[in-house]
Amino acid sequence: MQPADLEAALRPSVGAHLLGTEPFEGTAGRVRFAREGALDVFRAVKDRLGFRHLSMVGGIDWVDHREVFYVVWSDDARQYALLSTDLPAADPHVETASSVWPSANWHERETWELVDIQFDHHPDLRHLLMPDGYAFHPLLRSFKIHEPEDLEVKSRHV
Amino acid sequence: MSNLTLFSVSDLLVTVLLTAIASIFPEPIRGWLTNPDLLLGLACLVFGALLLAASMLNTILLIWWERKLLGRFMDRRGAMHVGFAGLLQNFADGFKLFKKDTVQPREADALGFYAGPTIYMVTSLVLFGILPISSGWNSGALPLTLLLALAVFSFAPLFIFVSAWSSNNKYSLMGGMRSAAQMIAYEVPLLLAVVAVVIVAGSFDLTTIVYEQQNYWFWGPLFLALLVFVAGMLAEMERIPFDLPEAEAELVEGWNTEYGGMLFAFFMLADYLRALVGSILVVLLFLGGWTLPTWVPAAFTSFPLAGIFWFMVKTYLVFGLFVWIRASLPRVRTDQLLRVGWNRMIPLSLLSVFLAAVLVTAKCLPVFGCVPSPGG
């Protein structure tokens, strides 16, 4: 499957929300879409293109905006495909994929708590790796790791 | 030999000692000290102390035996550093447990929490006083020792359940529930298997049962009963594959999750005491007790304490079988265990009772190459 195939299959059902496809090494291609059409894209990718298996959801903080990427796999084509959408940093909302692929549930929980991306209509948006009530989003670029020297524990033995 | 029993030994000991002490004192005191009632009471105490020491030593030796055997089954060595071949390792472990704090959970019921392990331990120790280890071990005056032993043996689930419930822990409670269910389920086939033995031996007295086996051991004619009895014993002793009440992987430690220190040591010791009693019962009921087959040369049976020696050898071998089972089988699930208990074990044990009755009424016992003793 080539990026052009992805485009041809998605364009009719997604329309203007499909921002384009580009080649991506090792996969069928990367589909860029606008977040308004997220659900249409997910449904089309799953049902029309046969990418039934959602492997990974991840977020990237590009400081001025944020990106969510989805990795999906098709057993028929034996190929991966990447879907990605850009979100404004001020309002990082996107529709959840867990209604289409149930496996997105935990991946989106993780992405929400680490990269601060809100998934609308997510069934269970709780903290996963961080303790409940943790106020920070560690994978944002603004989150700095302490230098180890600052964290040095003074032992009573020394 | 046969008139020298453990009780007569302790009686003799007390009499000699007290007489020696009394000889120092003037008459009225000497009279009080040599009072036969006092002598008898003290003799009972010494008898109990000797029994306690013997049972404890044997239990600890049994744990060592299991550790070494299990070690070899698992391609390792077992305890080997404390004492010769690790013989003292268990004393070291016991001492460590003794030193530890006993932590009582906040909402636990103190009475049940402490009484549970204590009574469990005590009932297990009482068992040891009942069982004849050799012809001269105890007075053997009771006609229903077998029934008494099994009755005391079946006290345990109640007190396990008491201690489990009072420790206020969900895992303990589940373990206690399982323990009670399992022990009750296996009590019945166990008793029925014993009934088969009683039918053949014609007595509830363990000493008599052993003497009945002087010419032929019961494991041959009563093989089915032996199988049921061993399976039931495994369940009663809560050993793999029937150790669900303390199934580590799912219930942490089952009913003794909340116990530590000496209370845990009580449970542990009592478990092994019961394992020892279980092995002893197998030997007594099916493997001829302290007797050896008649074709064994007399040199093997005539040395001093030969009865006790052969009895212990058999007991440890039977326990070795339990260890072998533990080393090679996974544990079963609760419902499977209960289903096997009620649906398989009870019919099998009934069948064994029936077979025993047939054997006795049809006088088939000589088929197994043995001649019934005149008393049977």
Add this chain to the structure above:
Amino acid sequence: MSEMWINMGPQHPMTHGLWNLRVKIEGELILDVDPEMGYLHRGIEKISEDRHYNEVITLMDRTCYVAGLAWEHLYILAAEDALHITPPERAEYLRTMCDEFQRVGSHIMWYAAFVQDLGLMSPFLYGMRDRDLVLDLFQSYTGARMTYEYMRVGGVRSDLPLGFTDRARRVLDWLTARFVEYDQLCLGSAIFRKRCDGLGVLKATDCVEHGVTGPMLRSAGMKRDLRRDRPYAVYDQLDFDVAVADGADVTARYLVRMEELRQSVRMLRQILDWLDRHPGPAMAEELPRWLGAPYAPVGKEGYLLKRNYPKGVGFSSVEEPHGEAQAYVVNEGTEHPYRVKFRSPVFANISAARQYLVGYHVADIPPIMGSVDVCVGEVDR
């Protein structure tokens, strides 16, 4: 007993690591489960953003402590993709060998932990004993038993020592004989079969829905194995079969893993033969020059920025012993990766816990979770 929640973990013999399985039970029946993760979260993805490309490798060994080399391979593939580097063929073979030895080690470790959950102590020790031989092999060529730090961007750290392939073959012979014993102890035991048959069933469609991969998916009859479907390294040059079973239960997972062990041994023999016949460099000769001194101070700007190094995004996916792992590495032209994202197969497998646990008994949790092969290090990262 009425309904109640019990916490299985984070300190519980079933968990094999730090995580908590909250179970809602009625009597012994499971009504609902809710896995709680995060007890072992070390922020590996965040720490990686402050490390050189090669230094991230030290973190990969700590990601999954029973499959360190597989994770190294995963990361290296993505990093080389992002940095536009091609390793020499011998390095690819060495990495594949690492992967397969790691699979053998991991599956044996799985076997040991799994049977121990069932109360079988001796096979646990047999498993640990036999895995030790694999660790000995790792030690002889990587220098460590668990934290290997063997692969580097552009190749591997060192070539094999003398006599390695012969010893490896002896170990494989020994292990092949042991696999028979494993089967006798488990499949040959009626109690084991009673405990495991028809337990924790997860059908292939549910597996795909919930992202479950690896031996769990193949035990449901689905022939998906990235080594065959999307070959990486040199898997397309090896002759092997994909192990599948159709029970979708715990026994089927056991069968699949045992068959994978045999297939791994088969592959390893081919790889060892190839390595014997084809000496060569184990490190790329045309390495970008900055990798020669990757640790020295570089001044205010990044090394790569100063050299106008091309940016790139790397994506890799490998069939790890637990399932399909993926890495996504963004290279923004500095000597640190801009973003590293890992997909752990166990993460997805645990997230579907409700699907294969509800309706069974409390006593079934250890064998079912054992058959999932949980490695918390890679779930929490």
Add this chain to the structure above:
Amino acid sequence: MGGAVEAKEKPNENPILWVARPMATAAKQFAKSLVRPSTIVYPFERLEDPKFRGKVAVESGRPIGVGEVWDNYRGVHALNIATCISCNLCAFSCPDLCIDMVTVPGGDPKHPKKCPQIDYGKCSYCGFCSDACPEGCLTMTTRYELSVTKRADMVYSPERLHEVFRSKLPMNPIRLARPENEDAILLDPPLCIGCNACARDCPTQCITMLDVPKPDAKPGEKLPKRIWKEPVVNDSDCVRCGTCISVCPKECLFWGTRK
């Protein structure tokens, strides 16, 4: 490439005999380990002892141990203070920041000799430091016993590391090969102020300050008053430690390809 194989149990592994087969297997193992269990009684028996290895291999039939390449093990470091050039590369390469460069006697007062001090409380034994060491003076040995009673004892000073070196333990021979065409230190001449800091601190003394023709001064630009000198790097001696780059006050040195 093969197809798929159905994983099925072999007929002889069916539980027809109920529990007899696993018990037989366990008994077989029992008989085997009566001769010699696979356990290695660690403090008394050691895998690195080749005589013992042979004994175990014969008795238990296992292809045990790592054979003659035990030396590859990455254990405690050994430091040869005499050949250490204080280049700092080990400290730079350490992902755990467990290496500090501390002063050791032997240097001249102006440029004290600094050698690595390793905190084994943090060390992860990754071997990056010994890979980076250009002189081969910091290597890893097979020593793996480090238990101490105080946390301070986990810190190995250069002298202690040198003791390890002198104990003649087998040294890890594995070293990551350095690429032939490494980057070299280049100079951005207009920025250089000729301060001599790089040449002073260069651990291998491969930088010499040479007189160069005075560059064309732009009108109004203030020039240093001393004689104009510029660093010249001898690439064959350079170990690429980057010390010169880090001490350069004007950031006029950088990595690049020598034309």
